[in-house]
Amino acid sequence: MDITTLCYMEKDGKYLMLHRIKKKNDINEGKWIAPGGHCENGESPDDCVKREVMEETGIKLNSVRFRGIVTFYSKAIADNRNDLYEDEAENPLSKDITDYMCLFTSDDFDLSGAVDENGQLMDCNEGVLDWILKDDLTKLDLWKGDLIFLDLIKNPQQPFFSLKLTYEGDVLTEAVLDGKLIDLNTI
Structure with a gap:
């Protein structure tokens, strides 16, 4: 079980998004997500989100707002779980995975380390x-x-809020918000 963070940074009616197309064996490959990542030993979620955003974007978060916790329950499906979690090398196809994601937003950040002389986002x-x-x-x-x-x-x-999302492979099979089942047909 991992604890991760995600931060939606807002500026001018936009969020900074990351199109995950470069990392090998990425469970998010091809998806668009906000910057964030895994908590390290001794880190609080606040520490983690600030470090991860800085590492991925060069942006210094001055303040964040903790908006909710999202529980991801991924049911193992053969041929879809290979090498996604290195620490489960024994038999990753036979394990279900539960991760907790701490969801943050911020509109208070410093872009000076994240853009080049032309104002373009760094790589x-x-x-x-x-x-x-x-x-x-x-x-x-x-x-x-x-x-x-x-x-x-x-x-x-x-x-x-507390949100639980259950996936089988890439398919969302259940969503529960604050203990109440969400009708997936309305999404």
């Missing part, structure tokens, strides 16, 4: 960074469950 070793209009996010190749929490965080008054 990222995990994919391509781009500022995407919030209204255009649904046009991207996103995980279906991301649409649920993106809808939640667009409301600044949304209270802290």
Whole structure:
């Protein structure tokens, strides 16, 4: 079980998104996600998100807002889990995986270390960074469950939430928000 972070940084009605196309054996390969990553020993989620965003983008987060916790339950499916989690090398195809993701937003950050002299975003070793209009996010190749929490965080008054997303391979099979089942046909 891992604890990860994700931060949606907002500027001018856009979120900074990462198109994951460079990293080998990436469970998010080809998807668009926000910057973030795995917590290291001794890190709080706040520490982790600030470090991961800096490593992936060069952006220094001045402040963040912890919006919710997302439980990802991935049911093992043969031929879809190879090499995705190196620490499960014994038999990764036979294991279900549960990860907890701490979801953050921020509109208070320093871009000075993230852009070149022309104001263009620096290169990222995990994919391509781009500022995407919030209204255009649904046009991207996103995980279906991301649409649920993106809808939640667009409301600044949304209270802290707990969301459980169950996947079988790439298919979202169940979503539960604050203990209540979500009808997947409405997503």
